Amino acid sequence: MEERTFGAVMQELRKGKGLSQEELAFRSGLDRTYISLLERGLRVPTIATLFKVSAALDIRPEEFIARMNVQYQNENHGAA
Template sequence: MNESILGPFGLHIKQLRLKAGLSQEELAAKCGLDRTYISGIERGLRNVSIVNIFRIADALSLPPAKLLEFECESEHE
């Protein structure tokens, strides 16, 4: 596991963003982050910090823990 969680996490964030009806630009603006950073998260390229997880959760009006509730195959390297 470890780095292999970033892909599934990114897909999960993308799904939550789309469910909220937000574009990457809109989510980025609500978080005070750059659109390219949101894009990087969704593509599994960013090892997001807890502070930014809380920012994104706040922007999506979700409990932060919800952002960590996704399926990932823990046996991958």
């Protein structure tokens, strides 16, 4: 499920930056509960969400997507 992949990458990046869900929510202009739902794969992110979260995490959207691709491949085909 792509929602889980988005959430896993977002959570990894957020924790790597030492941010709480609340701080990421503040920086991205999104609600903290929405951040939590995204991380758990319970909401489908929009392209606007991708851009907001990427900006808040100081990463280019295309890099975020590239990380999602790696995560998705690892989840579905095992780590190489």
